[in-house]
Amino acid sequence: MKKSLFLYLFIIAVLMNIFTYKYFTSKESSEKKPAIVQDSKKLNDSITNLTDQLYDANYFSLEANDRAQNYLNQKDISTFSEKVKQKLLSYNDSPEGNQYTDQIKMGEQKFIINKIKLLNHRWIIANYSNGKLWGEVMLKYFINEDQTISFEIMNSYLYPEQLN
16 A cells, blocks of 8 residues: 555656646747747748838839830840840940940040949940949840840949049
8 A cells, every 4th residue: 555655646746747847838838939929920021121222213114114115015024124225235346445435435444334224125234344443334225126226325424433
């Protein structure tokens, strides 16, 4: 009888330890949950904020402008955009520099176009430099009847040289 009493007491002690352990671990995890929820909310707010910034940044782009895409009547806008960019960049190979920077060669370095963004079905903004001086140019582009692309300078600005 003494043995069974000790066995019952041992089983009750083990069960009490298990229930106590479960109670305190669930309490700790419930205290951690608000911190996790708060962190998750901050991350979701950051993602929403970045998505809004990306939308605003791409507002003036051919890829986001349905009316411009309809005007161009192109099936694949990304290949069309790449074709226009490559055509404009091909003028960088000229020994005098890209003629659509609206700058003449100064010294040994020629002005070449570095970065291009198609704003819509008619306008392009581009960044150019000669390694020392930097500028931006606004261009009009046209798709001719023979499917060639021509450009026209609207305005250009060369930033003054920065003295360090």
